[in-house]
Amino acid sequence: MTVKTAIENDSLPPQMPGEKVNQIFGAGEMAERTRTLDWASTPVGPIERWSAALLTTVNTLLASRHPMFLWWGEELVQFYNDGYRPSLGEDKHPAALGQRGKECWPEIWPIIGPQIEAAMKSGESSWHENQLVPILRNGKLEDVYWTYGYSPVRDLDGQVQGTLVVTTETTGSVLAKRELQQERRRLADLFQQAPAFFASIRGADHVFDMVNPPYQELIGHREILGKSVREAVPEAEGQGFIEILDGVYRTGKPFIGRNTPIKLARTGSQSLEMRYLDFVYQPRRDQNGTVSGIIVLGVDVTDSKRAAQVLLQTEKLAAVGRLASSIAHEINNPLEAMTNLLYLAQQAAADPLTKEYVMAAEAELRRISVIANQTLRFHRQSTHQRLVTLDELIEGTLSIYLSRISTSMVRVERRERAKRPIMCFDGEIRQVLSNLIGNAIDATKSKGGRLLIRSREGTDRKSGRRGVFLTVADTGSGMSADSLAKIFEPFFTTKGIGGTGLGLWVSREIVGRHHGYIAVKSRQATEKSGTTFVVFLPCDSAPRGETA
Ligand code: ADP
Ligand code: MG
Numbered sequence: 180m181t182v183k184t185a186i187e188n189d190s191l192p193p194q195m196p197g198e199k200v201n202q203i204f205g206a207g208e209m210a211e212r213t214r215t216l217d218w219a220s221t222p223v224g225p226i227e228r229w230s231a232a233l234l235t236t237v238n239t240l241l242a243s244r245h246p247m248f249l250w251w252g253e254e255l256v257q258f259y260n261d262g263y264r265p266s267l268g269e270d271k272h273p274a275a276l277g278q279r280g281k282e283c284w285p286e287i288w289p290i291i292g293p294q295i296e297a298a299m300k301s302g303e304s305s306w307h308e309n310q311l312v313p314i315l316r317n318g319k320l321e322d323v324y325w326t327y328g329y330s331p332v333r334d335l336d337g338q339v340q341g342t343l344v345v346t347t348e349t350t351g352s353v354l355a356k357r358e359l360q361q362e363r364r365r366l367a368d369l370f371q372q373a374p375a376f377f378a379s380i381r382g383a384d385h386v387f388d389m390v391n392p393p394y395q396e397l398i399g400h401r402e403i404l405g406k407s408v409r410e411a412v413p414e415a416e417g418q419g420f421i422e423i424l425d426g427v428y429r430t431g432k433p434f435i436g437r438n439t440p441i442k443l444a445r446t447g448s449q450s451l452e453m454r455y456l457d458f459v460y461q462p463r464r465d466q467n468g469t470v471s472g473i474i475v476l477g478v479d480v481t482d483s484k485r486a487a488q489v490l491l492q493t494e495k496l497a498a499v500g501r502l503a504s505s506i507a508h509e510i511n512n513p514l515e516a517m518t519n520l521l522y523l524a525q526q527a528a529a530d531p532l533t534k535e536y537v538m539a540a541e542a543e544l545r546r547i548s549v550i551a552n553q554t555l556r557f558h559r560q561s562t563h564q565r566l567v568t569l570d571e572l573i574e575g576t577l578s579i580y581l582s583r584i585s586t587s588m589v590r591v592e593r594r595e596r597a598k599r600p601i602m603c604f605d606g607e608i609r610q611v612l613s614n615l616i617g618n619a620i621d622a623t624k625s626k627g628g629r630l631l632i633r634s635r636e637g638t639d640r641k642s643g644r645r646g647v648f649l650t651v652a653d654t655g656s657g658m659s660a661d662s663l664a665k666i667f668e669p670f671f672t673t674k675g676i677g678g679t680g681l682g683l684w685v686s687r688e689i690v691g692r693h694h695g696y697i698a699v700k701s702r703q704a705t706e707k708s709g710t711t712f713v714v715f716l717p718c719d720s721a722p723r724g725e726t727a
Pocket of ligand 2: 614617618680682683
């Protein structure tokens, strides 16, 4: 190699006496090193023999503060400036100066070698952005990113003699960008996975930019990206939400909604479903601080709201229970007193008309007693449980209704087979029977019809418990779906002042206390209307004590 170089150097024009001496300019470290290196021992030969092209290029390179690197000649002998030095690290600097390319960069020569050779051959330049070129630096192989350009350097004859590399290390910005991307992805993931709903909308028309799955879930799965709120959620119009969005967009003031009801077409446009939301409309601003959109963030609190309503309902029931219990207590004593007084009055009355009046008053009073007992009795202290058969209870209850039944067009059918006694507060179960039979008669009496009362032993399919089933079925008016949904609520009645709306509510409480349940089926259809109540009472479990 040295031999060949010597020949090449010999072929350079000999230096003429008096000719200007080639000089390396500049005061930096690399200028100094370049000046003092023993170039004669390298393929490019001593500085005095360098071609004008090499000398100019090297001086330009040394004068530049942009990191630059030069490969020169067939052996790709290296030059670089102070700007480039830090990229080399202690391992390569200063040995790289004057070194052959492939000796300096064994670890990356397979990457850059062909690039340099191609540039030399074709005379074309190349440009590489943010390329990972790992280099040995500070004692280890480091991942380093570079943006660099290769440019051919020609001699005076136009022959490509070298490759100039102007480069910038971009490791910092590449890593920063990558971090940013990861950060963005993390944020995006966060929005996607957040238990809160999130939507980003832009512009005065409120166009959906981005929504997460809980938001999609909330509004039902419809296409909304790229659409305005008006288009995508048309039912929001007329519920005040568009106006609020307009306000937030105009004023830049956030809006916070709590427990806000919204009707949403979640399952298609026909039916609207009420949801309750805690949410915020937060204005989004551009760099100039102008409002450019709105962030919607919130949670669907419908379930917890419903839970709160149920709790409220339960509290109401408890209050009604206490009220009923105290009324029963307050009423019963005077009723008993009045009954006794009327008895005495009847005995004492001499005049037959007075006697008749008193008897009529007594009858009305008995009615009051029955009503008070039917509706309120279950709240009275009933301490005694008894073993009784359902047949016994049905028999006793029906006897109260015999006169009503005989004066109506109701035909009673009885099918009783439950011979097994159950442990219960018999008065309470009698009250349930009384309520069901009373209701059935009410529903049937105007047109006439059948009333079926049946009992049997059996196993409850859901729980597997043994017990007795009581069925009270009628061919009466039946119930609408709306009524059916409410019949167990206290004070729900369709009988005006003729009803209390407490019968079924009380019945369900009683049956619940006996660990059983009431089920109901009803329909309204010409010729086929009717209602069936089924009560299940288990044999094996003793009822709970008094609750009120
Ligand atoms: P009330 O009898 O005082 O109205 P209930 O709680 O006993 O109160 O019954 C509530 C409502 O349920 C009744 O007003 C009636 O509308 C409906 N209902 C109950 N039983 C029947 C039935 N067998 N047929 C039709 N409707 C019934
Ligand atoms: Mg009733």
